[in-house]
Amino acid sequence: MSLLTVFKKPVGPSGFGFASTALEVTEGLDLTGKTIVITGVNTGLGRETARVLALRGAKIYGTVRSQEKSLKVQEELGSSVHPILCDLSEPSSVSNAADVLRELNSPIDAIICNAGVMALPICHQKHGIELQFLTNHLGHFNLVTRLLDLLVETGRVVVVSSRAHTNPYAEGIQFDNLEGTLEYSRWRAYGQSKLANLLFARELATRMPHSSQSAFAVHPGVIKTELVRHFNPFVRLGASLGGALFFKSVEQGAATQCYVAVHPGVSDLNGEYFFDNNVKESSDMGRDMDMAKHLWETSMAFIEKF
Helix, strand or coil: CCHHHHHCCCCCCCCCCCCCCHHHHCCCCCCCCCEEEEECCCCHHHHHHHHHHHHCCCEEEEEECCHHHHHHHHHHHCCCEEEEECCCCCHHHHHHHHHHHHHCCCCEEEEEECCCCCCCCCCCEECCEEHHHHHHHHHHHHHHHHHHHHEEEEEEEEEECCHHHHCCECCECCCCCCCCCCCCCHHHHHHHHHHHHHHHHHHHHHHCCCCCCEEEEEECCCECCHHHHHCCHHHHHHHHHCHHHHCECHHHHCHHHHHHHHCHHHCCCCCCEEECCEECCCCCHHHCHHHHHHHHHHHHHHHCCC
């Protein structure tokens, strides 16, 4: 018996759980005719999400940051996955990517905000904003709000948050320090960006153009992907030696965002936060709708400058 079998968490009300894979949670679904936008499809969870949803019949438009990565996606994932250049940290690039999608004149069934950066050791800034907050939250906010009118009447937006949303700064979103210069902790800054992801999904759920549209946040779990390159050496060693015990596989990590994006079982759960393919309670800050509204207004003011 493997360590994973011994320590595997049970399934939840959805019938899926910790060890369920993206293939398993989409088994039997026919996504032919569906169009899904996924950010960050060249590696990790985004790549697996694109692969599985394309396998189920969906047409995928996936963002990548370079032409080199675009060619790799085309070579490895096949003709059902169409790469689009987009650097989430650059508003003009996000705008260009949105324009490309609009020119296709194709209704969108789901947008999965998957890409991100984690725990940058030092504070990097761009456009006056700390890079994790800019990339993980503002880039996705910019892209999604530009594409909302392309969503079908039952369309979904899935924002990849994290359990790290429970570890932001004490006040939650530091609206007076979004540049990160007053105080910078790589894990608190990452937690702040993930709290922003969750609050964005909560607020978006109340602002959808159609009542049958929905927005969700997900925690994929702790997965051994390229993001762990910024972990300390002991954590990276644990990922190598104890991966089956402490980390999900990429196939398992991609499951929750796939489940929430396309499974009919979540159609009446608008605004919820999911973990291990089931609804989970977030932190108190993750349910603070006053903070969510303030975040929306602050985010809109930022993107309107470009």
